[in-house]
Amino acid sequence: MIEDYVGKVINGDCIEVMAKMPESSVDLIVTSPPYGVGIAYDSFNDDIEFEQYKLFSASWLREAYRVLKDDGRIALNIPYEINRQDKGGRILMVSELWQVMKSIGYKFYGIVDLEEDSPHRSKTTAWGSWMSPSAPYIYNPKECVLLAYKKTHIKKIKGEPEWVGEVMDIEQEDGTTKKKTVYQDEHKKEFMELVYGQWDYFADTKQMTKATFSMDIPMKAIKILTYRNDIVLDPFTGSGTSICAAEIGGRRWIGIELSENYSKVAKERVQHFIDKKKQTKLDL
Numbered sequence: 001m002i003e004d005y006v007g008k009v010i011n012g013d014c015i016e017v018m019a020k021m022p023e024s025s026v027d028l029i030v031t032s033p034p035y036g037v038g039i040a041y042d043s044f045n046d047d048i049e050f051e052q053y054k055l056f057s058a059s060w061l062r063e064a065y066r067v068l069k070d071d072g073r074i075a076l077n078i079p080y081e082i083n084r085q086d087k088g089g090r091i092l093m094v095s096e097l098w099q100v101m102k103s104i105g106y107k108f109y110g111i112v113d114l115e116e117d118s119p120h121r122s123k124t125t126a127w128g129s130w131m132s133p134s135a136p137y138i139y140n141p142k143e144c145v146l147l148a149y150k151k152t153h154i155k156k157i158k159g160e161p162e163w164v165g166e167v168m169d170i171e172q173e174d175g176t177t178k179k180k181t182v183y184q185d186e187h188k189k190e191f192m193e194l195v196y197g198q199w200d201y202f203a204d205t206k207q208m209t210k211a212t213f214s215m216d217i218p219m220k221a222i223k224i225l226t227y228r229n230d231i232v233l234d235p236f237t238g239s240g241t242s243i244c245a246a247e248i249g250g251r252r253w254i255g256i257e258l259s260e261n262y263s264k265v266a267k268e269r270v271q272h273f274i275d276k277k278k279q280t281k282l283d284l
Contacts, residue, residue, distance in 0.1 A: 001022065002021065002022050002025035002026070002231065005021060005254045006231060006252045006253070006254055007252065007253065007254075008254065008255070009237060009240065009243065009255040009256075009257060009263050009266045009267045009270070010254070010255065010256045010257070010263075011257060011258075011259075011260050011263040012256060012257075012258065013258055014060055014063075014235035014236065014256040014258070015059050015060050015063055017235075017256045018060070018063035018064060018066070018067050018235060018256070019063055021067045022067070023066055023067065024066075024067070024068065024069045024070060024072075025067055025069065025231065026067045026068050026069065026072055026231050026232075026233045026254070027068075027069060027071075027072055027073070027226050027227075027230035027231050027232065028072065028073050028074070028075065028221070028222065028225050028226045028230060028231075028232045028233070028251075029064050029067075029068065029072070029073075029074040029075070029232075029233045029234070029235065030074075030075040030077075030218045030221045030222065030225075030232060030233075030234060030242050031075075031076060031077070031234045031235055031236045031237075031242060032076075032077040032078070032213045032217075032236065032238070033057070033060070033076060033078070033235075033236050034046050034053075034236065035078065035079060035082055035093070036048060036050060036053035036082065036084070050084060050091055050096075054096065054097075054100055057097060057100050058100050058103070058104065060235060061100060061101055061104055061106075062104050064233075064235060065104050065105060065106060065150060067233070068150045069150065069156075070150055070151040070152060070156070071149065071150070071151070071152050071153070071154060071155050071156050072149065072150045073109060073147065073148070073149045073150075073153075073225045073226075074106065074147070074148050074149070075145050075146070075147050075218075075221040075225065076097070076145065076146045076147075077114070077143060077144075077145050077213060077217050077218075078093055078094060078097060078143060078144065078145075078146055079093050079094075079141075079142075079143045079144075080092070080093060080094050080140050080142060080143065080144055081093055081094075081139070081140055083139070094111070094144060094146060097146065098146060101146075101148055105150070106148040106149070106150065107148060107149050107150070107151070107153070108147075108148055109147035109148050109149050109153055110147045110197065111144050111145070111146055111147065111197065112144060112145040112147065112197050112198065112199050113142065113144055113197055113198040113199070114142060114143045114144055114145065114198075114199055114201060114217065115142075115198055115199070115200045115201070116142075116201060116202075116214075145199070145217065145221060147221075147225075155227070158227065159227030159228060159229060159230065160227055160228040160229070161227055161228070162223045162224075162228070162249070163183055163184075163187040163188075163190070163191060165181035165182050165183040165184075165187075166181070166182050166183075167179055167180070167181050167182075168180060168181075168182050170182075190223075191224075194220055194223060194224040195224065199216070199217065199220050200216075201214045201216035201217055201220075202214060202216060213238075213241055214241070215241050215244060215245050218234075218241060218242040218245040218246070219245040219248070219249065222245055222246055222249050222251060223249065226251055228249070228250040228251065229250065229251065229252060230251050230252065231251070231252045231253070231254065232246040232251045232252070232253045232254070233253070233254045233255075233256070234253070234254070234255050234256070235256045236256070236257070236258075237255035237256055237257040237262070237263070237266050238257060238262050238266065239262055239265045239266055239269060240255060240262075240265065240266030240267070240268075240269040240270050241269075242255070243255040243266065243270050244269050244270050244273055247270055247273045247274060247277070248273055253270075255270070
């Protein structure tokens with residue numbers, strides 16, 4: 001049963017763990033997978049040829065597809081491009097990964113441009129041929145969220161959305177009244193910002209580890225793509241950012257992390273929010 005996995009950070013290989021999970025049981029997969037750019041993780045070899053990386057991606061994305069419900073969605077935080085001069089050169093990451101996903105059966109849902117708002121935002125300093133058109137280095141350092149769904153983009157079973165309006169009797173021109181759901185202005189503004197193809201996020205890179213990404217990103221994906229109490233899975237949990245966002249947002253969650261060290265960090269982080277929620281209830 002999927003409930004055997006809910007609310008747990010599982011230390012293990014995500015392909016092996018997902019293979020044991022029930023089919024069609026997860027509402028949303030939101031993650032920032034390894035990029036194949038040679039980052040020195042403590043349990044994963046990120047320094048591989050890009051063709052090997054695509055085979056690895058196909059393996060975990062295939063299991064992810066299996067565990068998603070027919071109306072399940074997936075949100076991947078990935079770079080537009082990567083530069084591996086030693087492992088295949090410059091690669092249009094978003095295109096290559098989408099081709100892998102499409103071959104498995106995923107349907108394209110959209111792509112969100114990520115705009116970082118940080119005082120420590122890094123800028124590339126590789127100009128190529130300085131002050132010359134000989135060989136300028138043109139590089140896009142930005143990342144995106146690639147969105148896809150399994151079989152249908154329409155949620156079959158509706159639950160409690162992030163934004164709950166108030167049903168009011170609205171007077172019509174003929175003097176009659178008609179019931180209408182009225183939403184707060186700030187809720188309408190937030191919804192419109194989330195469906196627009198650019199999400200602003202803050203990332204204090206001085207405070208981030210190799211297994212951390214901004215909580216703004218999974219939080220936005222969870223709000224716009226799931227109902228409350230839906231099941232959210234992160235197969236590359238890292239330090240627990242996605243599952244913390246799910247816990248804060250009132251969703252059920254499952255975390256899978258290969259590194260024992262990061263698994264411990266993720267458990268501690270999400271437990272902090274669980275305890276905080278319990279304390280809030282006691283204070284009421």
